[in-house]
Amino acid sequence: MNVFELLKQDHERVRRLFSELAKTQGRQKQARQDLFHQLKRELLAHSHAEERVFYPKLVDQPPAHDIIEDGIxxxxxxxxxxxxxxxxxxxxxxxxxxxxxxxxxxxxxxxEEEARVFPKARQLLRDDQFEPIGTQVEQVENEERRRTPY
Ligand SMILES: [Fe+2]
Structure with missing residues (x-):
């Protein structure tokens, strides 16, 4: 999948988990724990995959340097x-x-990422890199998800 589509889907998934969590009451301990665990897994998979795969593709490009540092x-x-x-x-x-x-x-x-980082990255990367980088991000995310089991 195109790396930008993939990362945006990740953001949406995490947003949904936050809104599910916001609906829970203190007495729903198990539901909170389950949702929080999913949230943790998704957040870490997303951040680590960005750091291991996506940001390194941009880091040599001076115009992207600061925004990557902010992201990290x-x-x-x-x-x-x-x-x-x-x-x-x-x-x-x-x-x-x-x-x-x-x-x-x-x-x-x-x-920030959707407004500043992705548009900049689209300029700095070649179009034919979008899909292969997406595939690599997805692989790292799956590895990371397996590391944060229930
Ligand atoms: Fe991120």
Whole structure:
């Protein structure tokens, strides 16, 4: 699949999980845990695949350097908060408010990516690279998903 289509689908998948999570109540502990686990798996698969496959294709291109650095920093912030949430009791308001923060952080990141990084990358890469890079991203994502089992 075209790498840009694929990465946008990832963003949508994560957005859906956040909105499912927002609908849960504190007493639905199991539902929260299951959704959070899916969220974690999808977020990590997406970030790691971008870092291992997508960003390296752009990193030698000076005009893309800064935006990639921003992207990586944002991934790290997301991961840090993700791990902090794992240590919180799932039924609490504190937990939901941290999940909401994570949602906002991710939303900011995806908007930046869709508005700035993808258009820049479309210019810097050749059209015939879009599909093969998409295939590589997908492979790494699947490997990463297998590393975060239930
Ligand atoms: Fe990203």
């Amino acid at each position: 920093n944002e991934h790290h912030q997301v991961e840090k908060l993700l791990h902090r949430i794992e240590g919180m009791p799932v039924e609490t308001e504190e937990w939901m408010s941290a999940v909401t923060d994570l949602d906002q952080m991710f939303e900011h990141h995806t908007r």
